[in-house]
Amino acid sequence: MTTVTVTTEIPPRDKMEDNSALYESTSAHIIEETEYVKKIRTTLEKIRTQMFKDEVRHNSTNHSLDTKLEASREAGAAALRDVARRLFENYQTQSEEVRKKHEDSKHLLQVNKVEKEQKLKQHVENLNQVAEKLEEKHSQITELENLVQRMEKEKRTLLEKKLSLENKLLQLKSSATHGKRCQDLQMEISTLQEQISHLQFVIHSQHQNLRSVIQEMEGLKNNLKEQDKRIENLKEKVNILEAQNKELKTQVALSSETTRTKVSKAVSTSELKTEGISPYFMLIRLRK
Template sequence: MTTLLLTEQITREDHGSEGNYVLYGSSRSQITEEAEYVKKQVPQVSGNKAESKSGWSWGCSPVATTMKETEEQLLVVSRENQVLKLKLEATREAGVQALRSASQKLYENYQTQSEEMKKKHEREKQQIQACNLQEEEKLQESTENVSRLAEGIREKCTRIAEMEKRVQRMEEEKKILIEKKMSLEKMLQQMTSRNEDSKRCLDLQQQISTLQEQISHLQHVIRAQHHGLRG
């Protein structure tokens, strides 16, 4: 009796929570080759004979039964392969979808952080610009104050210079008046000693008195000018 040995081994590997399945087993071509081998070992029937020498029917023979079972097993294996293929495709699609979701979330987080950084940078930029503008205004005000102060100092120096020149002129004028007064006083003294015309002497006295008033006035003005300069 010819014995057909069929060996099947199905091994499933599970990787991760998603489940990636791989099926290992005899291929269809290997099963077909074994079936052909069995046919060659069975005696050939000739003409219209439907039974073998042993009296068994080919349709009822163990080989035919085994071949039928083998085909059924092949169909089961094929169906399982199709199911596993669908599961694998679903797992792959789920992985791709999860990767897309994670990438989208990362991109959204990046966009959010980028927008926050831009807003923060813009606020800092505005603060710096406001501080610069405030400092520029302070500097402009300080420059204007310094300019006004310098102008005031220049004007004051000019006034002081003019006052000094005026005092100098009054001092010179006072000196001339004093000399003229001294000359008239000397002349009056000489005329008095010679007993000259009293009218002439009276005129000299009036001139001396007028000069003394002018000298006193100049002295008062000069004193006031010096006080102003000291102030």
């Protein structure tokens, strides 16, 4: 508050009349100045009141901004925690899916490997059976060849004997006194011819058997070659499955390690700090 003090000096009476006009002028000026001071005072009061209101409004606005900022930070931190939780759950789900997929692939590879090993075992058994049959056929062919050779030798012996008897019969026919001997020779020659014919039939049959056994042996050889190819093919497939199984185990280990690293990064407490950092900035950084 401003106080205005007015001091009036009273002149001597002999000068009062002379200065009356001046006094009236000074009083009017003082009144005018007093009104001016009042106006200034009123204006200052209004300004101070307005400043007080502005300060109150400013403080209220700052408090509201602080409240909103705190609420924004809390909302951002809550959103960040929710994102971290969902990321952790997502990584857990993905890790479980990857683990299950790898386990299924591993099981499928194991089943295929067992199946191929069983087929390989069966083909090896078939190969051994074919080898045994080949050995049997080889022995059978050898026996048939020896038998045919003996029959051929016996046939030649019978033919030689028959030829000798026929020559002897021709010699005896020239003499009438050897009629009985000629009949005996003819009967013996006829018997030899029957033996030779029968032996020839047997030799022919054995030749057919020999050709049949040789054909069977050739078929077994082809079967043996086919079994060898199948066995080699199955061995190669088993080796491939073993390599795939080994590679899958390595991938499972790497995937598990990568998943653990990602989950650890997603829930790191250092990334959940909100002090001095905008939550929305952290949320954007976490999504990178």
